[in-house]
Amino acid sequence: MTTKSIAMALGYVVLAPVIGGLLAGVDRVISARMQGRKGPPIMQPFFDVFKLLAKQYVTVNKFQSFYVAGFAIFTIVAGALFFAGGDLLLVIFALTVGGIFLVLGAYSANSPYSTIGADRELLQMMAYEPMVILAALGLFMVTKSFRVADILAFPKPLIEYLPAVFLGFLFILTIKFRKSPFDLSSSHHAHQELVRGLTTEFSGRALALIEVAHWYENVLLLGFVYLFVATNVWLGLAVCAAAYFLEVLIDNTYARLTWKPMVVWSWVVAGVFGVANIMVVHSLLK
Amino acid sequence: MHYDASSCNGCDIEVLACLTPMYDIERFGIINTGNPKHADVLLITGSINEQNTPVVLNLYNQMPNPKVVCAIGICATSGGIFRECYNVRGGVDTLIPVDVYVPGCACRPEAIIDGVVKALSVLEQKRAAGPQQPFVPHPAVSGASHSGQHATPNH
Numbered sequence: 322m323t324t325k326s327i328a329m330a331l332g333y334v335v336l337a338p339v340i341g342g343l344l345a346g347v348d349r350v351i352s353a354r355m356q357g358r359k360g361p362p363i364m365q366p367f368f369d370v371f372k373l374l375a376k377q378y379v380t381v382n383k384f385q386s387f388y389v390a391g392f393a394i395f396t397i398v399a400g401a402l403f404f405a406g407g408d409l410l411l412v413i414f415a416l417t418v419g420g421i422f423l424v425l426g427a428y429s430a431n432s433p434y435s436t437i438g439a440d441r442e443l444l445q446m447m448a449y450e451p452m453v454i455l456a457a458l459g460l461f462m463v464t465k466s467f468r469v470a471d472i473l474a475f476p477k478p479l480i481e482y483l484p485a486v487f488l489g490f491l492f493i494l495t496i497k498f499r500k501s502p503f504d505l506s507s508s509h510h511a512h513q514e515l516v517r518g519l520t521t522e523f524s525g526r527a528l529a530l531i532e533v534a535h536w537y538e539n540v541l542l543l544g545f546v547y548l549f550v551a552t553n554v555w556l557g558l559a560v561c562a563a564a565y566f567l568e569v570l571i572d573n574t575y576a577r578l579t580w581k582p583m584v585v586w587s588w589v590v591a592g593v594f595g596v597a598n599i600m601v602v603h604s605l606l607k
Numbered sequence: 608m609h610y611d612a613s614s615c616n617g618c619d620i621e622v623l624a625c626l627t628p629m630y631d632i633e634r635f636g637i638i639n640t641g642n643p644k645h646a647d648v649l650l651i652t653g654s655i656n657e658q659n660t661p662v663v664l665n666l667y668n669q670m671p672n673p674k675v676v677c678a679i680g681i682c683a684t685s686g687g688i689f690r691e692c693y694n695v696r697g698g699v700d701t702l703i704p705v706d707v708y709v710p711g712c713a714c715r716p717e718a719i720i721d722g723v724v725k726a727l728s729v730l731e732q733k734r735a736a737g738p739q740q741p742f743v744p745h746p747a748v749s750g751a752s753h754s755g756q757h758a759t760p761n762h
Contacts, residue, residue, distance in 0.1 A: 357628040358634075359634050361636040362636070372734075377671040377672040377673075379671045512638055513642075517641070517642040520645075
């Protein structure tokens with residue numbers, strides 16, 4: 322572990338909530354402007370989190386806090402590993418374990434809303450995991466390494482080798498960011514889908530922690546997008562910003578689908594874009 | 608969070624209008640939620656009747672402190688033209704403490720936004736004041752734990 326990687330990981334742990342919160346604020350403002358409204362101030366997500374921290378903490382059972390803490394810790398660890406240049410597969414698995422913790426927390430409350438929200442969250446994970454793993458596999462095939470540090474050091478922009486994988490990854494990014502048409506379990510903007518779906522039975526501090534953990538996850542996901550265009554820093558950041566704007570645009574223009582189209586389409590995209598690109602790359606680089 | 612306690616839906620439509628681009632209550636950072644566990648401000652329309660008394664109590668008790676209640680419309684404020692009727696309580700403050708009253712029939716979205724913004728400043732004061740006493744409903748409320756007293760119809 323070099324000092325640079327430790328510094329990057331610490332920088333992530335400290336700065337990601339700030340960046341993630343600003344991204345969330347920008348998301349709300351852009352969505353409002355697209356809908357013809359003015360929208361809240363950009364700092365609103367921070368005000369919301371501080372407000373939630375000042376609220377009375379009402380838990381449904383003893384286990385909720387533990388599960389939320391598990392979700393937050395594994396998400397932050399996944400991101401810190403990623404920015405320290407660690408193993409990409411380990412990052413993906415840590416993120417998945419964090420997601421499972423959140424699902425368990427939702428199941429632990431005996432509420433039908435959070436149970437169905439947790440069911441849908443599991444379906445969402447089933448939908449996007451193949452494409453995420455295929456993206457990691459594609460990066461491995463080109464750079465011969467799963468380590469983020471080596472992927473970043475690759476001399477050519479990886480999107481030249483993996484354009485279809487990149488597009489497939491953008492497709493499932495809609496699910497991970499909880500945006501329409503795939504915001505089934507705990508929608509960001511639909512405020513009464515299944516009451517609040519996955520996060521129905523959380524309140525106060527737990528909800529604030531879930532929100533901040535989502536910010537960490539969003540920064541990690543945009544970092545993943547950056548990997549594809551990593552040769553030029555400014556181009557990479559521009560592509561991340563464009564991807565985020567695209568997600569907001571898709572959110573505001575598409576209505577929510579049910580779980581079956583979500584799972585089917587995600588797998589079709591993973592199969593067609595992901596597998597085809599990887600086969601082409603494999604034969605080209607033989 | 609908004610609850611319709613036997614309102615004619617006039618004030619409810621005006622509350623909904625506050626969410627539209629014309630009036631846009633999200634400028635103040637407010638979003639509509641159906642989950643009392645996530646809510647800070649409870650907007651109630653209509654003067655409450657026997658059927659939704661336990662519902663309103665349930666929703667109010669589920670909301671974590673600090674919280675504020677806005678009575679939207681004259682029916683929620685005092686019962687309105689239905690004040691003398693046998694089947695309604697005659698206003699939200701017969702059941703739960705109200706912080707802001709927004710009279711009108713139906714009250715305009717501008718008035719509702721005004722009331723909600725006033726409620727936000729009350730919320731700030733409550734947050735600064737620290738933990739609240741737990742809420743005990745009025746002894747005359749049916750559906751509460753106190754028994755042996757009959758409800759007084761008009762306050």
